[in-house]
Amino acid sequence: MSLLSYSQAGCSGKLLEFLIADVRFESVSNFLLGIVYKSPNTGYLHEFQNQFLDLQVNYRHSIIFNDFNADIFIDTYDNMQLKNFVDSANLYCIPYRATHHLRDFGWTLACSISALSTHVRK
Secondary structure, eight states: OEEEEEOOTTOTTOOEEEEEEEEOOTTSOOEEEEEEEEOTTOOOOHHHHHHHHHHHTTOSEEEEEEEOOBOTTSOOHHHHHHHHHHHHTTOEEOOOSOBSOBTTTBOOOOOEEESOGGGSOO
16 A cells, blocks of 8 residues: 555644555555544535546545545535535445434434445445
């Protein structure tokens, strides 16, 4: 695995943390891996989106593991921004459940976004 890009760590008030890596296996295609954390109720996805999209053109497969702190089942600015990114990158969001913190329900695991949607059973 090779680290291709990452957000600057240790900045106070950082609203978005990410890394993007090239994952290699013998005798199979490389894939682009993104890992993201976004603070609740903030836009700030552009830095990650732009870098991921610029790198994605060189890969047949790409996967993002994330905590976008978004409930993909309702329409808000943050959620629409996330949905537009998924569409523009030709990705598929596996909609397990809401991926944001609710006072009454606690933290949930984030959904995985994968360009390997042909291998996912719906």
